[in-house]
Amino acid sequence: MSRPRLLLTVDAPSLLHRNHHARAESELRDRAGRPAWALHGMLRQILEAIDQFAPDAVLFGLDDRRSSVREQAYPAYKAGRAAKDPALVDQLERAGALLDALGMRTVTPAGLEADDVNASAATWAEAAGWHCVIITSDRDSFAHISDRTQVLRLINGGISASPLLNPARLRALYGIAAEHYLEYAALRGDASDNLPGVPGIGEKLAPVLLSEMGSMQAVWADIDHCAGATLVATLDSYCQEVGRPRIGASVLKRLATPAARERFEFNMSMMSGRTDLDLGLTPDVPGSPGLLPLEPDRVSRVVGYLGVPSTTQLALRVLTEPPASVGRPPVGLTTPAEDR
Template sequence: MTTRSLRKCLLLDTASLYFRAYYGVPDSVRAPDGTPVNAVRGLLEFITRLVQDHRPDELVACMDADWRPHWRVELIPSYKAHRVAVETEAGPDEEEVPDTLSPQVPVIEDVLDAFGIARVGVAGYEADDVIGTLTARATGPVDIVTGDRDLYQLVDDARGIRVLYPLKGVGMMQATDEAVLREKYGVDGPGYADLALLRGDPSDGLPGVPGIGEKTAAKLLAAYGDLAGIMAAVDDPASGLTPSQRRRLDESRPYVAVAPKVVRVADDVPLPAFDPALPREPRDPAGLDELAARWGLGRAVGRLRAELASASPHE
């Protein structure tokens, strides 16, 4: 990423957004040959709206090169296990994806590349880890666009880091800062990772600590500061933990010992060199026109193309 200060960056959790688009745009949206392109069109509409509303200087589409990294599965074997379609020895397991979405993913990648929108994925890491690393390196404000609450852990008012969380359909976003996190969950950004670890997350195959739900986790974090403080309280007979809480946390020590590495996003991914600058014109105009015609994306491509051409940096 550029080291120029105060450049506003928009980081897309791309798979999260095209899944949202797939379910938010009717599958009657099809290419001339009848192939569904609802996820493609919906993602383009997402990006157009984001550029229009937020005027970033930099835009990066972060990709899942490995949606279920082996190093996370080694620590917690249940991690995303329920979403595995096919296990593989040589590479990442195949994720269960709707039949009409899978063929759209290469089209999304081709269209982003033709526009010249930076697309970054790193073998062995999830898009979350790419986002975590880019956020750690950023020198200006960052908006992370995701439908995955796991990334709330990166919210940091002091550094101008927010999460834009899609609320409904395509385009409506909730800007999540520390005030929103405290109001909804009683924690700050780093505290959200500890809360998620304690509470568990069935969608990611994280068991959590039995008997410790979201409200109890928030109360424990308020009382003891962080996960380390809570576990120290387990060993302190004078702490205010109930006998049940103490027992359950003590029995969950093996999980608590490894879960932080699974839940917390990496911030040290070896990223390739790339240009994050918001493209003002397509990298491959002819290729983009061909893709738009082939897949029936003329209007969606045209709107984003016009928005990029007229985009001015944020003030």
């Protein structure tokens, strides 16, 4: 039985940021003398991931660095982050051209971010019957985890040491179902994006609230139509089962304010990724950008320009040869039927 086809989706800015800070001491320059350590580090990690997962297509999401619909809606979005090193900015600006020259597929959505590309990629894979692996160091993509989409969260130690998260592993980490992760994040907030959470509902209480009530939609409906009676009874019953003091009344008091719901709904709107982007993927058209394998001469020329022979050799092996794992599921992936 042939394996389902696999789309590897890469949060390019996330990887560039990590590799800039991790590899800056190398001061690697390309053949034109421009900073290249972040570009090389990102590419090296993606080559390792392609070698591991044997994808059929690779898609890179990039941020629109000129405008942001989220910043227009909320000027404080991501405020407080340190100014970017000019060398990092230079490599962020050049990343798309490098990847396009290599033959990869890149998407820079107007006013949006790589997170939106990830969301649309997961939706595309589901509709097309493909599997999807999102590579990122950002937790936002956890909202897209499903039977068909997993997230390789890049941490210290690189590709081989990074966790591959599926619905079961996400539940083990956070105590919530994958389909509720976005609600969990909206309750908790995200300090890195300067998005405060719902007051009094932190990362420990949010999973309890969602697992016991099923969804925030159920919570709001109970508050609107039953004055929160079901919420209080459900949470107090949970507390009795686990041997802790009752929390139902205090949680209701925190959630019953207009400010709590406004904060939750605002965070949901800011954190939700766009799922309707045109990714330009045409997997049935041979030679389309992003489809593997790539042309050897092109790979040798583009990767060779970074000036690291070992990476050029790896790229030629990984990007220009048919996957060695055809006929079996990629590492860590099963079909939905096998999951059951």
